[in-house]
Amino acid sequence: MPVPKGSTLDPDRTRAAIIDTAMPILYERGLDGVGVAELCTAVGVSKETLYRHFGSKEGLIEAVLEARSERVTRWLREAVEAAGDDPADQLAAVFDALSGWHAEPGFRGCALLNAGAQHHGGPELDVAGRHLERRLALLTSIADRAGVPDPGALARQWLVLVTGCTVVADQHPGTPYAARLARDAALTLLTTARPTP
Amino acid sequence: MPVPKGSTLDPDRTRAAIIDTAMPILYERGLDGVGVAELCTAVGVSKETLYRHFGSKEGLIEAVLEARSERVTRWLREAVEAAGDDPADQLAAVFDALSGWHAEPGFRGCALLNAGAQHHGGPELDVAGRHLERRLALLTSIADRAGVPDPGALARQWLVLVTGCTVVADQHPGTPYAARLARDAALTLLTTARPTP
DNA sequence: CTGCTATCGTACCGATCGGTTCGATCTGAG
DNA sequence: CTCAGATCGAACCGATCGGTACGATAGCAG
Incomplete structure (x- = not known):
């Protein structure tokens, strides 16, 4: 099992944390009212991590809205x-x-x-x-x-x-x-x- | 009468032209989807003129929505x-x-x-x-x-x-x-x- | 003609944006 | 212990943004 499950490095966990934290911020401030950098600091994640998971801001938005x-x-x-x-x-x-x-x-x-x-x-x-x-x-x-x-x-x-x-x-x-x-x-x-x- | 009425320099006419042209563009592309510079070229007006009439992009948006x-x-x-x-x-x-x-x-x-x-x-x-x-x-x-x-x-x-x-x-x-x-x-x-x- | 004002065109400013890159670091699997 | 992959932090990029400044021009009042 090459992918750690439940650990602090678990990609699924990171992805879920990004979605959960970004959701209320995007809801409150609007899709264009908050930048990617601010979202990253709010989640406590680097931009590289966010972009590896979602590819773009659009991808993140879609994932958040779907959730x-x-x-x-x-x-x-x-x-x-x-x-x-x-x-x-x-x-x-x-x-x-x-x-x-x-x-x-x-x-x-x-x-x-x-x-x-x-x-x-x-x-x-x-x-x-x-x-x-x-x-x-x-x-x-x-x-x-x-x-x-x-x-x-x-x-x-x-x-x-x-x-x-x-x-x-x-x-x-x-x-x-x-x-x-x-x-x-x-x-x-x-x-x-x-x-x- | 220091203010020319009906001429090409009539400020009221200019203001109305800006509102009329900006309205469908802002409606179609969204308030954040179009920049002030593009709006100016679409109207055929300089940025200075737009800002003298509305003070800010926010002011323009309010005037457009009110109209x-x-x-x-x-x-x-x-x-x-x-x-x-x-x-x-x-x-x-x-x-x-x-x-x-x-x-x-x-x-x-x-x-x-x-x-x-x-x-x-x-x-x-x-x-x-x-x-x-x-x-x-x-x-x-x-x-x-x-x-x-x-x-x-x-x-x-x-x-x-x-x-x-x-x-x-x-x-x-x-x-x-x-x-x-x-x-x-x-x-x-x-x-x-x-x-x- | 002499002003006055509205306008134009353009250049310019600082800030912010989305997105990329890279070396350092940490974690867990084997 | 070693290695691979996930992450960090920060620098960096080009583009765009809202907004300002300035000299030139054009139309109208007197």
């Missing part, structure tokens, strides 16, 4: 799973989870959407698109369970609400509790879409 | 006014206007929201907030006319839909016609909110 998307997706899925079997409860759990996130001190909007807006032509936009696709899949599973006639359309309406309330919560101080309003709207759409026996 | 917000707000208000007196028609007109915008070739999301995401701490976020405030005012006027019990809450739900469908249309290729889905959702919310006599 973020996976983390957020898992977090939201767990919130849904903890809400029981009722689709309405699951849907409410999504927006309640968002409510808590929006109220956190360091909340600055969705890191993926922000990145897609910042480097619009680049790979960040693709990462953001895949992120929304994962989120749509989660919402579609809820709509499927609810047995509505067109679960795909309803899930996409929910996706618009989820995305919109996060942006509004971030950028419009005149709308607090945007997630709560979106939750009510989503539940109304669910009720209206359900076949009335 | 953009006013233009977009006027455009949407006119779409509403052209839709007649029925609140439902006015609401549908908002999302239909958005549909057409989203389908335009150079569509890259809302310039104000993108700017707020790019320079998150700075004045751009305030401009984006004021932009959403203007949009909320328009939606609130529709909700008022509809005579719903809580027009402020309904208008804010519509604001979430408007914002969300624009972001989704930009960043999620898997959801085409996001504005049409949002339109249906908004009309459903309106119908549900109306008192049933």
